[in-house]
Amino acid sequence: xxxxxxxxxxxxxxxxxxxxxxxxxxxxxxxxxxxxxxxxxxxxxxxxxxxxxxxxxxxxxxxxxxxxxxxxxxxxxxxxxxxxxxxxxxxxxxxxxxxxxxxxxxxxxxxxxxxxxxxxxxxxxxxxxxxxxxxxxxxxxxxxxxxxxxxxxxxxxxxxxxxxxxxxxxxxxxxxxxxxxxxxxxxxxxxxxxxxxxxxxxxxxxxxxxxxxxxxxxxxxxxxxxxxxxxxxxxxxxxxxxxxxxxxxxxxxxxxxxxxxxxxxxxxxxxxxxxxxxxxxxxxxxxxxxxxxxxxxxxxxxxxxxxxxxxxxxxxxxxxxxxxxxxxxxxxxxxxxxxxxxxxxxxxxxxxxxxxxxxxxxxxxxxxxxxxxxxxxxxxxxxxxxxxxxxxxxxxxxxxxxxxxxxxxxxxxxxxxxxxxxxxxxxxxxxxxxxxxxxxxxxxxxxxxxxxxxxxxxxxxxxxxxxxxxxxxxxxxxxxxxxxxxxxxxxxxxxxxxxxxxxxxxxxxxxxxxxxxxxxxxxxxxxxxxxxxxxxxxxxxxxxxxxxxxxxxxxxxxxxxxxxxxxxxxxxxxxxxxxxxxxxxxxxxxxxxxxxxxxxxxxxxxxxxxxxxxxxxxxxxxxxxxxxxxxxxxxxxxxxxxxxxxxxxxxxxxxxxxxxxxxxxxxxxxxxxxxxxxxxxxxxxxxxxxxxxxxxxxxxxxxxxxxxxxxxxxxxxxxxxxxxxxxxxxxxxxxxxxxxxxxxxxxxxxxxxxxxxxxxxxxxxxxxxxxxxxxxxxxxxxxxxxxxxxxxxxxxxxxxxxxxxxxxxxxxxxxxxxxxxxxxxxxxxxxxxxxxxxxxxxxxxxxxxxxxxxxxxxxxxxxxxxxxxxxxxxxxxxxxxxx
RNA sequence: GGGCGAUUAGCUCAGUUGGUUAGAGUGCCACGUUGACAUCGUGGAGGUCAUUGGUUCGACUCCAAUAUCGCCCACCA
Numbered sequence: 001x002x003x004x005x006x007x008x009x010x011x012x013x014x015x016x017x018x019x020x021x022x023x024x025x026x027x028x029x030x031x032x033x034x035x036x037x038x039x040x041x042x043x044x045x046x047x048x049x050x051x052x053x054x055x056x057x058x059x060x061x062x063x064x065x066x067x068x069x070x071x072x073x074x075x076x077x078x079x080x081x082x083x084x085x086x087x088x089x090x091x092x093x094x095x096x097x098x099x100x101x102x103x104x105x106x107x108x109x110x111x112x113x114x115x116x117x118x119x120x121x122x123x124x125x126x127x128x129x130x131x132x133x134x135x136x137x138x139x140x141x142x143x144x145x146x147x148x149x150x151x152x153x154x155x156x157x158x159x160x161x162x163x164x165x166x167x168x169x170x171x172x173x174x175x176x177x178x179x180x181x182x183x184x185x186x187x188x189x190x191x192x193x194x195x196x197x198x199x200x201x202x203x204x205x206x207x208x209x210x211x212x213x214x215x216x217x218x219x220x221x222x223x224x225x226x227x228x229x230x231x232x233x234x235x236x237x238x239x240x241x242x243x244x245x246x247x248x249x250x251x252x253x254x255x256x257x258x259x260x261x262x263x264x265x266x267x268x269x270x271x272x273x274x275x276x277x278x279x280x281x282x283x284x285x286x287x288x289x290x291x292x293x294x295x296x297x298x299x300x301x302x303x304x305x306x307x308x309x310x311x312x313x314x315x316x317x318x319x320x321x322x323x324x325x326x327x328x329x330x331x332x333x334x335x336x337x338x339x340x341x342x343x344x345x346x347x348x349x350x351x352x353x354x355x356x357x358x359x360x361x362x363x364x365x366x367x368x369x370x371x372x373x374x375x376x377x378x379x380x381x382x383x384x385x386x387x388x389x390x391x392x393x394x395x396x397x398x399x400x401x402x403x404x405x406x407x408x409x410x411x412x413x414x415x416x417x418x419x420x421x422x423x424x425x426x427x428x429x430x431x432x433x434x435x436x437x438x439x440x441x442x443x444x445x446x447x448x449x450x451x452x453x454x455x456x457x458x459x460x461x462x463x464x465x466x467x468x469x470x471x472x473x474x475x476x477x478x479x480x481x482x483x484x485x486x487x488x489x490x491x492x493x494x495x496x497x498x499x500x501x502x503x504x505x506x507x508x509x510x511x512x513x514x515x516x517x518x519x520x521x522x523x524x525x526x527x528x529x530x531x532x533x534x535x536x537x538x539x540x541x542x543x544x545x546x547x548x549x550x551x552x553x554x555x556x557x558x559x560x561x562x563x564x565x566x567x568x569x570x571x572x573x574x575x576x577x578x579x580x581x582x583x584x585x586x587x588x589x590x591x592x593x594x595x596x597x598x599x600x601x602x603x604x605x606x607x608x609x610x611x612x613x614x615x616x617x618x619x620x621x622x623x624x625x626x627x628x629x630x631x632x633x634x635x636x637x638x639x640x641x642x643x644x645x646x647x648x649x650x651x652x653x654x655x656x657x658x659x660x661x662x663x664x665x666x667x668x669x670x671x672x673x674x675x676x677x678x679x680x681x682x683x684x685x686x687x688x689x690x691x692x693x694x695x696x697x698x699x700x701x702x703x704x705x706x707x708x709x710x711x712x713x714x715x716x717x718x719x720x721x722x723x724x725x726x727x728x729x730x731x732x733x734x735x736x737x738x739x740x741x742x743x744x745x746x747x748x749x750x751x752x753x754x755x756x757x758x759x760x761x762x763x764x765x766x767x768x769x770x771x772x773x774x775x776x777x778x779x780x781x782x783x784x785x786x787x788x789x790x791x792x793x794x795x796x797x798x799x800x801x802x803x804x805x806x807x808x809x810x811x812x813x814x815x816x817x818x819x820x821x822x823x824x825x826x827x828x829x830x831x832x833x834x835x836x837x838x839x840x841x842x843x844x845x846x847x848x849x850x851x852x853x854x855x856x857x858x859x860x861x862x863x864x865x866x867x868x869x870x871x872x873x874x875x876x877x878x879x880x881x882x883x
Numbered sequence: 884g885g886g887c888g889a890u891u892a893g894c895u896c897a898g899u900u901g902g903u904u905a906g907a908g909u910g911c912c913a914c915g916u917u918g919a920c921a922u923c924g925u926g927g928a929g930g931u932c933a934u935u936g937g938u939u940c941g942a943c944u945c946c947a948a949u950a951u952c953g954c955c956c957a958c959c960a
Contacts, residue, residue: 009922193957200960217960221937231960265959282958342957354956387887394886394956486955521895523953546891555908560888561953563895571908576923585919630899636907651919735926742926750913776917833904840902845940854902854941859906 005587005698006542009543009573009580014694019133022693028138030078032475040479041067042460043139044492047086048146049093049124052131054518054526054552054564055485060754061549062515062631063483064137068686069626070480072711079138080463082145083125087411087452088182088348092412094120096821110409110447117410131537135543136689138707145463148412149457155462156404156412156455157429159503166425168367168502169404171416171425173359175281176403177344180302180316183737184407185347185360187451188400189490191344191353199344200334202270205230208246208255211244214239215334217269219341220279221327223330224249225298225308227256229275231286236271249322250332252309259290278357294357300407302354316354341708347501353537359449361405361414362673365539369396375507381497384513384629385559388486395490404451411449419443457495467503477504481511486559489514514562518552524561539569546688547573553687554635560750575639576691579684582647583695586673589658595700595706599671603664605657606769608672609723611650614641615676622683623714638683645770646676649731656772674701679712729763729802730770736799737778737806743822744797746810751781755796757789758804767804800826800871816879823876832867837862 006013019090022028030038041063046056063079071077092514094117095105105113129144145152163169176185201221204213214230218222230247232239243260256275260881263286264273277287277297287294297307327333344353372395375381376389383389394542405414417426420442426432458466464473478500484493493512500508520526526533539548550572556562602610618641625634650673657669678701685692685706696706703709737754746752754774756767764785767774774780786792789805797808797819840846846857 005919008920218960237889263960268959270960275960280958280960282960285958306892341959390886391955397905398957517954557897557899560896561887563908565895566896570922574920577922578920581920581923583919588919590898628899632897633899638896640907647920739926743912745914749917829904836904840941843940845903847940849940850902857902 003581005584005695007584008578009544009691010540011576011690012344012541013547015136015540015545015690018690018693019136020247022138022705022707023141025705027705028079028140029075029142030140030476031074036074036076038476039070040078040080040476041481041483042463042479043081043137044482044484044488045082045084045145045147045459046128047089048083048128049086049090050128051593052128052135052536054534054536055515056128056132057135057548058518058552059483059485059515060132060135060137062513064135064139064549064689065553065631065686066481066483066626068138068689068707069711071707072682072685073711074220074710077474078140078143080143080476081129081132081137081139081141082143082459082463083128083147084452085121085146085148085411086164086258086458087406087408087449088186090117090121091410092182092348100722103407113409122422134537134540134545136549138689142338143463147452147459151465152455152458152462153412155458155466157415158228158414158448158467159458159499160450160454161427161429163363168364169361170364171359171361174362175279175284175355176354176358176360177346178300178302178356178358179349179353180300180353181347181349182346182408183300184354185358185403185405186346186478187403187453189453190347192347192350193342193344194511195340196343198341200269200337200339200341201324201327201333203250203275203332204276204334205247205250205256205332206257207242208248210245214242214247214258214272215270216272216274218274219339220283220320221323222304222316223276223279223297224274224323225304225311225319226276226278226295227252227254227274228277228287228292228295229256229290231257231261231264231273231275232258232271233262233264233266236264236266236270250330251326257290257292259286259292261286261289270488280355284357295830298354299313300358303762304849348452360403361416362481363402363404365399365401368502369399371501372396372494372498376503380507380510382511383559384511388489388512388514388559391486391489392494395494400452405446405448406451406456407447407619408449409447411452412455414446414448414450416446417443417508418446419487453491453495456492457499458503460496461504472869477508478506479509481513482509483513483515486514486516505767511629513557516559519561519563521563522567523561526564534564534566539566543569543573544576544690546576546691549689550575550635550639550687553631554639556632558629560629575643576688579642579680579688580691580695582642582651583681583698585651586670586677587698590670590674590700591667592700595674596666597667597671599668599754600690601674604672605652605665605668605670606723606726607653607773608668609720610727611645612718613720613724614645615679616714618715619679619683619712619782623711626686635687638680642680642684646680649727651674652777653773656776674699678836681706682709682712717808726766729766730773733767733799733801733804734773735805736801737774737780737808738806740797740799740822741779742808744815744818746797748779748808751779752808752810753782753784754778755784755786755789755807755809757786757791757792757807759787760803763804794879798823798874798875800868802868805871816882820876820879823872823879827869827872827876830865830872834862834869837865 043063067077067079150309160169177191179186197515198219200217200219202213202215202217206213213230216230227249242258245258246255247258249256263282275283275286277283278294278880295307297305299305304311304314304319304481305597306312310568346353362560376392415429419438419440421440422435422436422438424437426436452721461477464477466473496508520532524532536548547569551569618637622634622637654669657665660666681692681696693706696702758764771783774783792807797810837858841862
């Protein structure tokens, strides 16, 4: 008897202790080891000041499963952790904090603000890592990186400079998305489009020198203050004679040309479009083609600027209202209709984005997108599930240049300097002494910082020390798999791919595993504003990290959203408890000396061979499924085996041996129980690392920690189909007997004689051999085997099996009518089956074209069912006639 | 306007290349405290796999339409 486990599973008692044990022993560490193959995963860096939510819990659980499994398989497994500075989001939080203190960014100045931001980062920066630790993640914490680290910042500058020198980064005056609340430019990817109910107004512009008008349509009338032309389609007969003439902008009285451009859709609106080149991307293009100049009419906070005349100072929506009123009053408003259209919002603060002309820095995307597309087409990059490949391709094929400058302070400042005297641009890591063009020493650095995603795009190699050439980079890069949410493909996945190809010459990872969203029980997105978020830490606290992890990876296939139910967590906690108690049972019955002895195969009994064969198959199935990233199915394989086969059948079958007098048989049972338990713990470890390690630590046979033990492998010689067939007969007999007894309401405590009637010698042997199964599991006291049933009376329950009938004499308890009714139900079931099988076998096409083995299987079924049907009918007749 | 996903037991979901008596968890009903576990055991009820066609000897699985729901992308003022 061995030191016992606690009576009930209590994850709180050991989870933290086990995590500490792993950390103290350095099991998560990875280092260059030429003896081993590397396996690398880069953890998507969470926002440094963020908190763990279910999305993190999901993708980190998946990563941890993969890394633990590969570590056990003998790979040098590196899981690289770290955090992201999240420029716009962190800056907003700090600004808000300052606001509460009555301070502002501008008051503090850049230096002062950055001090505040670092203080904030240091205060909240550790939170998410501690939360991840609760989940059990086995990443190499010694390698933790932060996107604003010195090394990573160096990499960012390096890439910027390289791309600039290659002409892939440029500064340009173009239409960008401006967030008037965050007061910065944002990239296209950071704009969420939302269908919004607005209005469309038709406004007539007088034609100069004529008593005519041209009517345009717009959804943003305030932008007319910046109109520099009216455009029509050159094919449009309605307006042919107006092209080349001049329109007079109402309210403003500016003279603007009427131009012809293919961009205009004759079918839409009035077929005439106002052109506002500084406030609309299409108008910008049209304007450029016709060389009509620029006129910006808005400030950074979306109020009208000095170019807006009497509307100066008004907010954009106030200006819209006033302009519509004025147009109406002056008779220019022709029509006003409700109109559904898509409006861009700032992904972070939800403010309506204003397209606006601005001087910003851009990455030229086409030359970078091309090799990224090729890599995918050449199969160097796989998506799981595959369908996301299409999204990747579509985005890259339609990509536009990436606006990377942000009017923020928290982030990587552009390594760009300007000459105050001659406006020369100098890109360099350090501030140049003098202007490279005019020699002036009157230089200043660009105040802008880079898009956060510019630095995270480099994550797979910057974290390994790039641009320095080192062993780590050589060994661990490229990485093996990236696990992240599908909502981040554009922001991050694609940018890592083209950045890696550009800087490293190869893709950063082979596989991209995309997770779905974790939703609440009603299918809604978990969000702060709805207050429907479930805190993973609360769940861990109540049910343990293992139960949470199991819940997140089961009952769901890759890329699909899932609903989160506490009932499911509870069920998985119950599973952990089941395993806990099974282990407790094994240990209670295990002799310490026996535990370390090898199994003598010749002493194995039928159920031993069966369970060994079964675990062997499960090892194969689970491993294959993991290889296919079918994590949920792998988990299900293991779960079913543990609960149904190991606990419900094997442990129950083996009990008489453990309590019996045959010492050798008892010891064999102990060894097999332990052997299977060891393999169960290994298989389940990646999914439920805590409970498995805790139980493992109680096994007398353990040599080293479970986390670094060897992943089990399939052995051909352990597979035993013969034992599986035999056991499946025994189990179906037991089930049949239990079923009949319960249907007839005979309590399990009422022991009975079982009379097996069969002429099949093999079946006889098996029943004889397996007496104890029936005694223990089918409430039998005596077991009799007969050739012939002719002298058995009718006062029996009868169970029809394959090649065998069981009679249970329970004279006083058996109600004949009820028994007939029960057998009639059996008959109906068999009838349906027979009909199906006969149908198949009488179909000539089936016989001709189906594979032989499939036909043979159906023939076997037919024989079996016919045989069983005969017996059931005989029995029914016999009972009826004896009434 | 394009693209994608979902539709399977009351509920939430699996079902891996077409051949299973279509599964699980949960819920429901009945019975059960034999020393691993009531966070349990045993048995049961419950599904014409959204609809309609097609391919095939054979379709939950492949193809095409339809319907409903959801998501993503897109410059139509």
